[in-house]
Amino acid sequence: xxxxxYHTLFLSSIALLLTGCQSxxxxxxxxxxxxKVSEKEFLITITRPNTTLHLIDxxxxxxxxxxxxxxxxxPGTLVMSPDNSIAYILTNHFSDIYGVNIDNCDVVxxxxxxxxxxxxxSIASIAISPDGKEVYTHQNRVKMMNDHYExxxxxxxxxxxxxxxxxxxxxxxxxxxxxxTMDTLESGGLIMGGQDIxxxxxxxxxxxxxxxxxxxxxxxxxxxDVLTVWQMGKVNNEYYRMxxxxxxxxxxxxxxxADYIWGHEIVNLKTxxxxxxDFGPLESVLFTSIRRPGQLNRVYGTLNxxxxxxxxxxxxxxxxxxxxxxxxxxxxxxxxxxYLSGALDSIAVYDADTFDKLAHIKLTGDGSMxxxxxxxxxx
Amino acid sequence: MLKQTLFxxxxxxxxxxxxxxxxxxxxxxxxxxxxTNCLGCHIPTDKxxxxxxxxxxxxxxxxxxxxxxxxxxxxxxxKGKLDxxxxxxxxxxxxxxxxxxxxxxETRGVRYLLEQDLNQIETQFDxxxxxxxxxxxSGARIALQRREPKEWNYLVDFHLGQFPSVEYSMFGRxxxxxxxxxxxxxxxxxxxxxxxxEDWSSWLAAKKPELEGKWILSGHMPGxxxxxxxxxxxxxxxxxxxxxxxxxxxxxxxxxxxxxSVVYTGYDWRGNINFGDISxxxxxxxxxxxxxxxxxxxxxxxxxxxMKITAIKDASTTQLLSVFPSxxxxxxxxxxxxxxxxxxVGSSLSLPANIVANKVVSQSANRIVVNVTAKDNAQxxxxxxxxxxxxxTNQLAIYKQIDALEVVPSYGVARxxxxxxxxxxxxxxxxxxxxxxxxxxxxxxxxxxxLGYIEEVSWAVVPRDEIAKKDKDVKFAGQMNSHTGLFTxxxxxxxxxxxxxxxxxxxxxxVAKLTENGNEISGTGRLLVTVQRWNxxxxx
Numbered sequence: 001x002x003x004x005x006y007h008t009l010f011l012s013s014i015a016l017l018l019t020g021c022q023s024x025x026x027x028x029x030x031x032x033x034x035x036k037v038s039e040k041e042f043l044i045t046i047t048r049p050n051t052t053l054h055l056i057d058x059x060x061x062x063x064x065x066x067x068x069x070x071x072x073x074x075p076g077t078l079v080m081s082p083d084n085s086i087a088y089i090l091t092n093h094f095s096d097i098y099g100v101n102i103d104n105c106d107v108v109x110x111x112x113x114x115x116x117x118x119x120x121x122s123i124a125s126i127a128i129s130p131d132g133k134e135v136y137t138h139q140n141r142v143k144m145m146n147d148h149y150e151x152x153x154x155x156x157x158x159x160x161x162x163x164x165x166x167x168x169x170x171x172x173x174x175x176x177x178x179x180x181t182m183d184t185l186e187s188g189g190l191i192m193g194g195q196d197i198x199x200x201x202x203x204x205x206x207x208x209x210x211x212x213x214x215x216x217x218x219x220x221x222x223x224x225d226v227l228t229v230w231q232m233g234k235v236n237n238e239y240y241r242m243x244x245x246x247x248x249x250x251x252x253x254x255x256x257x258a259d260y261i262w263g264h265e266i267v268n269l270k271t272x273x274x275x276x277x278d279f280g281p282l283e284s285v286l287f288t289s290i291r292r293p294g295q296l297n298r299v300y301g302t303l304n305x306x307x308x309x310x311x312x313x314x315x316x317x318x319x320x321x322x323x324x325x326x327x328x329x330x331x332x333x334x335x336x337x338x339y340l341s342g343a344l345d346s347i348a349v350y351d352a353d354t355f356d357k358l359a360h361i362k363l364t365g366d367g368s369m370x371x372x373x374x375x376x377x378x379x
Numbered sequence: 380m381l382k383q384t385l386f387x388x389x390x391x392x393x394x395x396x397x398x399x400x401x402x403x404x405x406x407x408x409x410x411x412x413x414x415t416n417c418l419g420c421h422i423p424t425d426k427x428x429x430x431x432x433x434x435x436x437x438x439x440x441x442x443x444x445x446x447x448x449x450x451x452x453x454x455x456x457x458k459g460k461l462d463x464x465x466x467x468x469x470x471x472x473x474x475x476x477x478x479x480x481x482x483x484x485e486t487r488g489v490r491y492l493l494e495q496d497l498n499q500i501e502t503q504f505d506x507x508x509x510x511x512x513x514x515x516x517s518g519a520r521i522a523l524q525r526r527e528p529k530e531w532n533y534l535v536d537f538h539l540g541q542f543p544s545v546e547y548s549m550f551g552r553x554x555x556x557x558x559x560x561x562x563x564x565x566x567x568x569x570x571x572x573x574x575x576x577e578d579w580s581s582w583l584a585a586k587k588p589e590l591e592g593k594w595i596l597s598g599h600m601p602g603x604x605x606x607x608x609x610x611x612x613x614x615x616x617x618x619x620x621x622x623x624x625x626x627x628x629x630x631x632x633x634x635x636x637x638x639x640s641v642v643y644t645g646y647d648w649r650g651n652i653n654f655g656d657i658s659x660x661x662x663x664x665x666x667x668x669x670x671x672x673x674x675x676x677x678x679x680x681x682x683x684x685x686m687k688i689t690a691i692k693d694a695s696t697t698q699l700l701s702v703f704p705s706x707x708x709x710x711x712x713x714x715x716x717x718x719x720x721x722x723x724v725g726s727s728l729s730l731p732a733n734i735v736a737n738k739v740v741s742q743s744a745n746r747i748v749v750n751v752t753a754k755d756n757a758q759x760x761x762x763x764x765x766x767x768x769x770x771x772t773n774q775l776a777i778y779k780q781i782d783a784l785e786v787v788p789s790y791g792v793a794r795x796x797x798x799x800x801x802x803x804x805x806x807x808x809x810x811x812x813x814x815x816x817x818x819x820x821x822x823x824x825x826x827x828x829x830l831g832y833i834e835e836v837s838w839a840v841v842p843r844d845e846i847a848k849k850d851k852d853v854k855f856a857g858q859m860n861s862h863t864g865l866f867t868x869x870x871x872x873x874x875x876x877x878x879x880x881x882x883x884x885x886x887x888x889x890v891a892k893l894t895e896n897g898n899e900i901s902g903t904g905r906l907l908v909t910v911q912r913w914n915x916x917x918x919x
Contacts, residue, residue, distance in 0.1 A: 123547055
């Protein structure tokens with residue numbers, strides 16, 4: 001029905017809420033990143049409809065391994081074990097997790113989060129403990145009775161990654177509603193990105209706001225709006241998400257004369273320090289952004305364009321049209337190459353300085369709603 | 380899949396049937412099927428069955444509920460028959476809509492959803508209701524239900540349980556969606572749309588209209604123009620009818636066809652009928668006295684292509700239903716068709732003084748075709764037509780010139796489809812209404828004259844903005860029929876020929892044009908060509 005048209009910052013993005021993407025997976029502080037001689041870079045991603053894992057060698061841009069899980073799709077959010085040998089995939093309609101050995105495609109871990117008459121959905125909220133011993137999810141739960149549903153409070157569930165297949169949660173803690181992306185501090189705390197950014201002590205289950213977001217009531221600005229199921233900060237060892245907001249030029253609340261701006265919320269995974277900062281003008285919709293390794297004031301974003309901002313001056317520096325939509329943006333560890341993914345059956349590689357297209361990696365399935373991670377290890 | 384719990388099963392085995400008298404004792408097929416099929420999950424209560432006996436809905440509303448249980452919760456009806464025919468679905472819906480439906484008053488103002496007249500903007504709901512409820516589906520879908528507060532609360536649980544993204548998507552993530560739904564919206568809709576109402580009690584007790592007989596109806600068929608017809612309605616069983624229609628378009632083309640209908644809740648008519656090779660669905664509401672049917676006919680599979688319908692039941696008195704065309708220009712000659720009842724029995728046609736009848740072309744009980752001329756000195760404005768004692772008030776306009784065209788709907792949506800996908804295209808239909816600015820010659824003043832549909836316009840689509848122009852939306856989004864105003868969208872899927880390989884969506888303006896006194900008159904509407912709806916329930 002053609003009723004009720006709303007005009008907001010994210011008009012065109014609402015239908016795409018559940019598209020997933022996640023970024024680089026190293027624990028290094030990468031202000032001056034280097035790749036060890038013996039290490040190679042890989043990109044890993046998932047395609048529909050069977051939840052097929054694709055492992056790509058980024059020296060050759062070739063798919064070197066495919067693991068078909070024969071599981072239902074969506075969203076395909078990934079985290080990697082600390083040694084980058086196991087990919088943990090949230091899939092099968094936001095419900096199940098599979099741990100896959102990327103060297104031989106063996107499924108070494110699985111959980112079906114829904115149990116008995118309680119159905120569980122995780123909206124791209126998956127994280128792994130720094131020691132790799134536990135995988136965490138945020139669980140939206142509904143109890144399905146004979147003739148009605150009953151919404152249960154959400155919770156954080158911890159799964160023992162060494163427990164094998166069909167694992168049940170070993171621990172659960174009450175959690176705030178509306179949590180999407182998550183990550184862990186090096187010290188073990190769980191970062192939950194919801195209406196605000198929370199930190200949960202995974203021993204006690206206590207949590208607190210470490211960065212107000214929706215509730216950051218800054219005079220002269222609208223509330224922040226965060227649409228994200230993509231955690232884009234691993235290459236810089238940070239929890240990272242993008243927001244938009246309006247900066248009022250006239251009266252408080254006057255959107256007509258306001259400037260619209262992008263910003264990002266960052267939690268340093270080593271120190272736990274949290275900060276929010278505007279980085280540039282909102283001229284067109286972006287779905288993901290990322291800071292350039294080695295030049296952290298340079299922010300790159302994508303959806304239908306590839307854009308570069310200087311967060312120091314909050315100016316747009318460079319922008320090109322893309323041949324089609326890409327939801328996810330990633331960086332090589334040295335900050336020289338940009339990888340665009342998460343839509344249709346291709347991954348595009350761009351030169352971060354010139355925005356020249358360097359390569360085009362063809363996938364055998366549809367990468368929509370999936371995530372991609374770039375990591376390095378001995379190859 | 381809903382789980383059987385031991386608790387639930389034990390209740391079924393041990394609790395005596397405490398149905399309300401009607402459901403417990405009713406020997407209708409529908410009531411028996413409810414007793415046979417629903418006890419697996421629904422628990423007997425002092426009012427009937429849990430959930431079921433605490434809600435009232437339209438036929439479509441009940442059908443959606445049952446089909447959701449079939450599709451998502453593993454409900455099997457009548458020994459697991461999947462085919463709707465013979466499954467018992469219809470009989471259950473009929474029983475529930477008859478006994479727990481909505482009264483005529485309770486559906487008033489939101490029947491457009493039942494009539495599938497979907498290309499319109501809902502303006503009657505407040506902001507909370509729009510953002511919390513009507514951002515995903517129509518507001519009318521809610522306004523066509525009645526529930527006890529506990530049932531509205533269960534609906535909140537269902538929404539978040541079935542669609543967890545509700546509190547993550549826009550206007551969900553920016554608020555405590557669940558808290559607002561429970562604490563603000565449930566009390567609001569419980570009060571606004573209560574399960575118990577005097578109106579419903581009165582309607583349930585009222586004598587229902589008799590609908591068998593002969594009906595005269597008229598309307599404006601897309602691509603064909605005005606028509607009038609006689610529809611004979613024969614009752615096969617109570618509430619079940621067979622239909623025969625005969626009539627004529629304004630251009631003289633004959634209409635002939637048959638159909639069938641079911642009447643729910645004593646007044647709410649759903650039918651199928653063929654106008655020759657055009658298959659139409661009917662959604663009509665009978666007046667309490669059984670003398671009028673009003674609603675909409677629309678093409679099967681293309682709900683947006685339809686027409687408003689008014690029908691009156693044959694009676695011994697002379698009555699007037701319609702006149703078309705609904706306008707005549709000063710100094711010009713045209714042929715009017717006047718429809719109604721008893722138009723041939725000693726009935727004299729009386730036209731306004733400023734309209735001269737040149738020749739009665741034909742006259743029958745239900746139709747007078749007359750060639751008329753509006754005098755040069757005729758006063759512009761609405762005039763009455765009289766046949767015998769019957770009067771048709773303000774249905775004919777005398778005008779000086781068409782000053783403007785209004786495109787209706789002002790904002791339409793069409794959807795790409797086919798191309799190997801499961802969803803067909805959704806066409807959009809536009810019509811043009813003529814406006815004479817009246818004696819003052821100024822737009823939007825009280826003396827403006829609405830001339831009704833203007834047939835002689837040409838139709839085109841143009842880019843709505845610079846982006847649409849750059850992306851060649853006009854070329855890719857579909858085809859506008861320049862004569863009929865029917866827009867057929869293009870095929871679904873990514874289009875490699877388009878910028879960014881995007882699909883064949885388009886942001887277009889609709890332009891209706893005609894030449895009036897040497898001047899080009901145009902009207903503009905908006906057309907959004909967008910992606911398929913994958914979920915197409917009867918009430919959207």
